[in-house]
Structure formats: structure tokens, C-alpha cells
Amino acid sequence: MTPRLELKNICKEFAGRQVVSDLSLSVAPGQVTCLLGPSGCGKSTTLRIIAGVEHQTSGEIWVDGKLISGDDVRVPPEGRSIGLMFQDFALFPHLSVAQNVAFGLTGSKADNTPRVGELLERVGLSGFDDKYPHELSGGEQQRVALARALAPRPKIMLMDEPFSGLDDRLRDGIRDQTLSVLKEAGTAVLLVTHEPHEAMRMADEIALMRGGRIVQQGNPYNLYNAPVDKEAAAFFSDINVIRGQSNGALTDTPFGQFLTPGHADGGAVEIVIRPQHLKIDFDRSGHGPNPTPQDGTPARAVVTRARFMGRESLVEFRMESDGSYLKATVPAVFLPNEGTTLWLTMRRDRCFVFPA
Numbered sequence: 001m002t003p004r005l006e007l008k009n010i011c012k013e014f015a016g017r018q019v020v021s022d023l024s025l026s027v028a029p030g031q032v033t034c035l036l037g038p039s040g041c042g043k044s045t046t047l048r049i050i051a052g053v054e055h056q057t058s059g060e061i062w063v064d065g066k067l068i069s070g071d072d073v074r075v076p077p078e079g080r081s082i083g084l085m086f087q088d089f090a091l092f093p094h095l096s097v098a099q100n101v102a103f104g105l106t107g108s109k110a111d112n113t114p115r116v117g118e119l120l121e122r123v124g125l126s127g128f129d130d131k132y133p134h135e136l137s138g139g140e141q142q143r144v145a146l147a148r149a150l151a152p153r154p155k156i157m158l159m160d161e162p163f164s165g166l167d168d169r170l171r172d173g174i175r176d177q178t179l180s181v182l183k184e185a186g187t188a189v190l191l192v193t194h195e196p197h198e199a200m201r202m203a204d205e206i207a208l209m210r211g212g213r214i215v216q217q218g219n220p221y222n223l224y225n226a227p228v229d230k231e232a233a234a235f236f237s238d239i240n241v242i243r244g245q246s247n248g249a250l251t252d253t254p255f256g257q258f259l260t261p262g263h264a265d266g267g268a269v270e271i272v273i274r275p276q277h278l279k280i281d282f283d284r285s286g287h288g289p290n291p292t293p294q295d296g297t298p299a300r301a302v303v304t305r306a307r308f309m310g311r312e313s314l315v316e317f318r319m320e321s322d323g324s325y326l327k328a329t330v331p332a333v334f335l336p337n338e339g340t341t342l343w344l345t346m347r348r349d350r351c352f353v354f355p356a
């Protein structure tokens with residue numbers, strides 16, 4: 001299937017500094033792709049280039065198999081069939097809800113009335129036509145902004161942190177509703193966020209960016225469970241890092257030997273595990289659970305801090321063997337006292353091994 005939106009090798013320089021490097025991706029109709037990355041990694045610049053308010057230094061943009069931006073082609077922003085929804089993309093305060101939604105439509109008021117009504121119904125705001133933005137809650141304003149952006153039936157919707165102005169309780173509901181409206185309309189969505197949870201909740205596909213490049217691209221499950229490097233793992237949650245040296249494809253750790261094939265003899269390796277994948281067992285007169293192939297050897301550790309976090313407890317440990325520190329999250333029914341000795345095991349199927 002021809003992608004709705006395709007970026008080919010987009011590069012952008014500002015005053016000789018490359019802020020977007022060789023960026024390629026495609027988005028299918030009805031698909032949501034998230035550009036995820038820390039502040040300054042080039043996400044918003046990429047969106048501005050697609051919208052046509054900024055031009056790339058090199059590379060091409062294709063929509064439905066047609067070149068809309070390249071060395072010799074520059075379709076202006078209004079000719080690209082692209083809708084925009086930004087955090088600070090405010091409604092016009094002097095226009096009613098219906099007038100705001102109709103703003104991007106070309107027909108007469110009578111022609112537009114059915115479309116405006118249909119859109120307000122779709123975003124759950126039927127009957128709000130004559131209200132003004134100041135009479136609406138933040139969530140309602142956001143839904144009007146969505147209806148306004150969808151009114152001209154854009155092929156593509158670009159969204160830059162569109163939910164960050166909303167309070168936590170509203171945000172999840174508005175996100176889910178926005179997503180279903182966009183999917184129903186078959187719009188291809190490119191959403192920029194620096195929040196991994198937002199990306200995982202919204203995206204069919206995540207493009208993880210760093211320093212102007214996409215470092216990993218895939219569905220949320222794969223990015224979380226098969227990160228390309230330590231930084232990619234750390235972007236989605238806290239991590240523990242155990243350092244060692246590979247010899248004969250094996251690395252010694254406080255949790256026994258790890259298979260580390262593909263690492264040179266004497267090469268430093270880092271074994272990464274998320275806190276929720278450490279298992280905790282009670283000390284039974286100096287003994288822990290028996291070693292297993294799945295979990296390796298248990299290791300003794302002393303609780304240095306334990307915090308109740310609602311759904312879970314965050315427990316910090318000092319390893320008896322080498323004095324290093326590790327963190328584990330466990331169900332909140334469990335809140336050990338500081339100074340307690342416990343046994344930790346690492347779920348080996350959840351460990352990632354990277355060269356240091």
C-alpha cells in the first residue's frame with residue numbers, strides 16, 4: 001500500500017548545525033506514528049518541515065505517492081492537506097465554537113453547517129455550537145481544536161505535544177477519544193511527544209529520536225522489550241546497570257555468569273534490567289531461592305530505602321557482594337524495612353546486554 005506520508009532522507013541545518021539527520025519514515029492511512037525523544041532532538045523541526053513552514057536542507061516528502069517537497073518542488077503549506085494541532089494552537093476567542101470549527105472551510109455558512117454539526121457530534125460536543133471558547137473547559141477546547149483541524153478532511157494530522165496543557169485526569173480520556181476520531185477518519189497521524197507513556201498509549205509505531213536521528217523504530221512492544229542501546233532502554237523506565245567484562249562469551253556478575261556472545265574477550269559489557277524485572281525473596285536462615293536457568297543465581301542485598309508509591313513500592317538495595325546499588329519495583333503490599341536482608345534474582349529473559 002502506498003504510504004499516506006513518506007519522508008525520505010530529510011536533513012535540516014541551521015547555521016551549519018545539523019538538527020535533523022537523514023530522517024526517513026512512512027505513515028499509513030489511519031496509522032499513528034509518534035516521534036519520541038528528549039527536548040531539542042529535532043522533533044518539532046521535523047513537523048514544521050512536513051507542514052511546509054520550514055524547508056529541509058535536503059530530502060523529500062511524499063503524500064499518497066506524490067512528491068510535495070524536494071529540491072525542485074515546494075507545495076505551499078495550504079496545498080498539502082495537512083491538519084495541525086499544537087499545544088498552544090489556541091481557538092479564536094471572538095469566534096463561537098461553530099465558527100471556530102468552520103474556520104478552515106471554504107463554503108457558505110449554510111453549506112458548512114452539516115459538516116460542523118457532524119464534527120461536533122464526533123468529538124462529543126453536540127449543542128456547543130454557540131458557546132465561546134472562554135465558556136469551555138480545557139478538555140472541551142481541545143476537542144473543538146480537534147474538530148477544527150479535522151474539518152477540511154486533511155489526509156495527515158501533525159500533532160505537537162497536543163495534550164500537555166491538560167491536567168492528568170482529563171488527559172487520558174481526551175487522548176483516547178482523539179485517537180478514535182482520527183482512526184475513524186482514516187487520517188495518518190504524526191504525533192510529537194517527549195513522554196514515553198503518551199507514545200506507548202497512542203502509537204502504532206514509535207520513532208525514537210536522539211540528536212536529530214531516528215535511533216530505533218517499531219511498535220511500542222518492541223521498543224520497550226528490545227531496545228537498541230542502554231539509552232533507548234532508559235528512555236522508557238528506570239534501569240539498573242550491572243557492569244562486567246566478557247571473557248570466552250561469559251560475564252561474571254553477582255547473579256552468576258551471563259552468556260555474552262558476540263563481545264570481544266576483555267570487552268566491557270553492561271547488563272541492563274528494568275526494576276520491575278528483579279525478583280525479591282525472603283532470607284531463609286542465610287539461604288535464598290535455588291538457582292534456576294530462567295533466573296540464574298540469587299544474590300543477597302540489604303534494603304537501603306523503601307518507598308510506597310501507590311500501586312507499587314520502590315525498593316533500593318545495596319548488594320552484599322560488591323556494594324553496588326540496585327532498584328526494584330514490587331507490588332505495594334510489600335514494603336520492607338530499611339536494613340532488611342533479602343535475596344534478588346534477575347529475570348534473565350528480561351535482561352539486555354550491551355557493549356559498554
Ligand SMILES: Nc1ncnc2c1ncn2[C@@H]1O[C@H](COP(=O)(O)OP(=O)(O)OP(=O)(O)O)[C@@H](O)[C@H]1O
Pocket residue numbers: 014015019037038039040041042043044045046194
Ligand atoms: N529556527 C531555528 N534556528 C536555529 N536553530 C533552531 C531553529 N529551530 C530549532 N533550532 C534548533 O534545532 C534543535 C532542534 O529543535 P526542535 O525544536 O526541533 O527540538 P524538539 O525535539 O522539538 O525539542 P522540544 O521538545 O524542546 O520542542 C534545537 O537545538 C533548536 O535549538
